[in-house]
Amino acid sequence: MNPLPYTPISFIIISYNRPQDTAIAVANVLQLQNVDGYEKDIVVINNGSTVAYTHFENYLQNLAASEQRLVNYHYSSENLGVARGRNLGVQMAKGNHLVFLDDDAEFEHNNVIPAILELLAKYKPDDMVKIIAFREYRTTTGQYYIAAKNRQRAQLPEFFTNFYVGSGHLIMREVFERTGLYTTEFFYGMEEYDLAYKALDAGYHILYTAHITVLHKKSPHGRQTETTLTRWNLENKTVVAYKYLPYIYVCSHLLLWSAYFLWQSGFKAGQLLQAYKNIAAKIGNTRRQPISGSTLRYIRSVQGRLWY
Numbered sequence: 001m002n003p004l005p006y007t008p009i010s011f012i013i014i015s016y017n018r019p020q021d022t023a024i025a026v027a028n029v030l031q032l033q034n035v036d037g038y039e040k041d042i043v044v045i046n047n048g049s050t051v052a053y054t055h056f057e058n059y060l061q062n063l064a065a066s067e068q069r070l071v072n073y074h075y076s077s078e079n080l081g082v083a084r085g086r087n088l089g090v091q092m093a094k095g096n097h098l099v100f101l102d103d104d105a106e107f108e109h110n111n112v113i114p115a116i117l118e119l120l121a122k123y124k125p126d127d128m129v130k131i132i133a134f135r136e137y138r139t140t141t142g143q144y145y146i147a148a149k150n151r152q153r154a155q156l157p158e159f160f161t162n163f164y165v166g167s168g169h170l171i172m173r174e175v176f177e178r179t180g181l182y183t184t185e186f187f188y189g190m191e192e193y194d195l196a197y198k199a200l201d202a203g204y205h206i207l208y209t210a211h212i213t214v215l216h217k218k219s220p221h222g223r224q225t226e227t228t229l230t231r232w233n234l235e236n237k238t239v240v241a242y243k244y245l246p247y248i249y250v251c252s253h254l255l256l257w258s259a260y261f262l263w264q265s266g267f268k269a270g271q272l273l274q275a276y277k278n279i280a281a282k283i284g285n286t287r288r289q290p291i292s293g294s295t296l297r298y299i300r301s302v303q304g305r306l307w308y
Contacts, residue, residue: 008041008095014085015103019056028106048079083182133164162304168214190236
């Protein structure tokens with residue numbers, strides 16, 4: 001197999017019931033500034049959508065041939081969920097630089113590729129910077145969502161952190177090769193935390209940058225209710241804590257997320273009991289892989305949240 005005459009930068013977009021938003025996202029990636037020696041590789045996975053994607057397919061057909069060849073569009077007859085959908089995108093992508101973008105998001109500025117390459121070149125190999133967390137701006141609320149739980153730290157333009165925002169981020173392929181793909185235990189929610197723990201424990205670092213901003217519309221199309229999303233977060237974050245953290249943090253996750261769910265749901269105790277049953281079932285199929293003491297110290301050093 002002959003090597004490619006360029007280095008692919010892969011953009012992976014998982015789409016569900018958002019044909020118009022997805023067309024906007026792809027158009028946004030296509031207009032990003034190019035860098036000599038690199039070429040965009042755009043993977044779009046229709047994740048078992050239940051609405052017609054005629055609008056998006058017509059958009060692709062109307063692209064110039066030079067742009068059409070950059071887009072690899074795949075229809076999955078099954079809704080794979082977030083984790084399995086991203087895993088498929090990783091397997092289909094050509095590049096080692098894997099940029100994940102939500103289907104209802106776009107980049108604020110067009111300097112994404114040079115900014116990524118400059119950030120990666122800035123750090124020494126021993127720094128193990130292989131994941132970059134982008135800044136998210138939620139256009140519906142006018143608020144930034146940043147990969148930091150400490151408000152003062154969140155004001156900094158760049159810092160090491162212990163997680164990343166799912167709507168836009170970079171993961172180098174070697175992370176997946178070493179830690180494995182996204183866990184398929186979860187259909188939706190907290191799959192990023194699971195991978196972050198695995199990556200940190202493997203010695204990788206996560207770098208946050210405010211120099212790359214994702215405009216996230218948080219489209220309502222294809223979304224679950226807020227109560228359902230909160231219940232999934234309660235279930236999945238507790239399971240992730242059980243998988244990687246000391247037991248004291250497992251207990252605190254369960255207690256605090258249960259309280260939050262009750263408050264958010266209007267005290268739907270029946271749904272809370274169902275969540276407990278789901279947690280028990282998931283934990284029964286989950287092997288504990290506690291992270292090392294050095295990884296815990298790293299999380300504390302970057303002011304990461306361990307209690308919930």
